[in-house]
Amino acid sequence: MHRSRVILPALTLTALAFFTQVPAGGAAPAMEWREVFHEDGSITQTLTPKAPAGESTGFLAASAAEVSRVFGDRDPADAFDLVFVGDGYTRDDLATYSANVKSKWEELSAVEPFASYKQYFNVWQVDVISNESGVDHDPARGLLKDTALDMGFWCQGRDATTERLLCVNETKAKEYAASAPQADQVIALGNTTKYGGAGGSVATAAGSNAQAGQIAIHELGHSIGGLADEYDYPYETYTGTEPRELNVTKDPTGAKWGSYLGRPSPDGGVVAPVEGARYYKFGLYRPTANSIMRTLGKEFNSIGRDAMVAAFKAKVPSLNFEPAPGAPIIVRPLPR
Template sequence: MRRTRLVLPALTMAALALFAQVPVGAAPAMEWREVFNEDGSITQALTPKAPKEKSSEFRLLAAADVVEVQKTGDSADRFDLVFVGDGYTADDLETYSANVKSKWEELSAVEPFKSYKEYFNVWQVNVISPESGVDHDPTKGLLKNTALDMGFWCQGRDPQTERLLCVNETKAKEFAALAPQADQVIALGNTSKYGGAGGSVATASGSNAQAGQIAIHELGHSIGGLADEYDYPYATYTGSEPREINVTKDPTGAKWGEYLGQPSPDGGVIGPVEGARYYKSGLYRPTANSIMRTLGKEFNSIGRDAMVKAFKAKIPSLNNPVTPPVVPATP
């Protein structure tokens, strides 16, 4: 793997104190976040929002290495996946490299990533932390001095959801920006405890074998524009037809007319199944149990084809016409 040295603005101590202020007695702003459970099920948790950070004008220069894990072409004709790590000291970089390798191997073994593996560039940004580990691991209240502030219980903000592993997304994106391009950022925490979270930066426990499935699910959102197919936490949907291709309010499933009745890679048969996009009724998904509903599953036919379509929209060379070979005339 090739290595380059780049620089990134780092927080000064003064900037660390510049958080958004909440008036005394005021309820904190809340947001829904995906929670990934050890049994593969996915839910949503209403979690206090992280305080906003000030801009990089408050930052100093710090160094970070960018390692080329896989480069198959120019970024203009590739999907660039960037890993950043938290809680890895200089002595932990061998572990971090192994974590990145295992997560990429797991992702690229799942269709349609497997078939399009050679259209991905993969980068590893070596973010160095002063201390090993992440906050609230193995027990709540145990804090570590790390570069990206990653921690369970959503950095300690959510008292209900232990496995919600949140990261400072602003910092993670700034480190990821050191790579030639960052179409998707995945933050790995230096922990073997199961955990992860969705968001503009997906997170996963670096040394936990199950946590890699979180990244696959999140790329379904960010690449394919797919909706979640689980039915928590709402009751009945009464809105307009969803824009996402893998959910519909039509109980006939006409949105997937050409697929109806066909077997699907996730083990089901394409046909509307009620319960999707956070609603127990009023919305339908294409199959009983794809990876957009449960980790460890495959994408269903609708999701897989949406991903391939997105690959072709992002990667120009996939749209080049294929010239058939010239067959010599028979004498």
């Protein structure tokens, strides 16, 4: 099936890998930047060894996974289909997994713009059965578990400094998600109470940790809305060309945001250029002081919210949405 998708004037730099560095001569492993989410809501980055290509399930286990509908009754051709997969849940843990999926969806659907448009969503739960409960390196580093999706803290042992990075084999996660009728976005939950998560084409979060759902919401800003991060770590001054992401600009007047300027924003205050964005302290501007693309637990700002709804619209033909006059959002049908 071919579906339409949003093309925004934004270069989507995923939270999983912003760029890769390969040392001269290839002696050392390639490196990639990953977002690190702290319990106070702040977000930073760390440079870690690049993830190896994910091993396939061989499709046999994935095709046998049971799929249930958690929310929604729409035809997948006219819906945004969100698919949860789990790791470290044995057959005896499925009640916990179901409760985790329910709580994460309730948290996500309480946040705008999901709250206003949740009637356009289908939410699916794929029961991924692991041989052991839990995830790697939990509760102690070096403790490995036999699980279906290879989830683990310390980014599956690749990162020596960042405990809270909860990584997953994305290839396997997507293969299981394909058991659902349609998968527009995949979220992998780990069977753990320990705070953690990570971004990428598959967002991850600790299933039984109440704070970890905010990580998934932030990551959906990247993967659904094509939004840039709005925090200013770790670089100093930006000297490049105008970023294509909607929510950052090098223009101190903020003209990129047109009719949004001076209007109240859902995350507080009004839309006006604030210096410090997209990993740079100087030379780049964000629309507001502190949206969820900067700090977990906050709201999307006006620009981010409209970008998300435009992305919903690209997946859901019947959704009625008109962006603000002058909003720099372009919707273009492309094969999925």
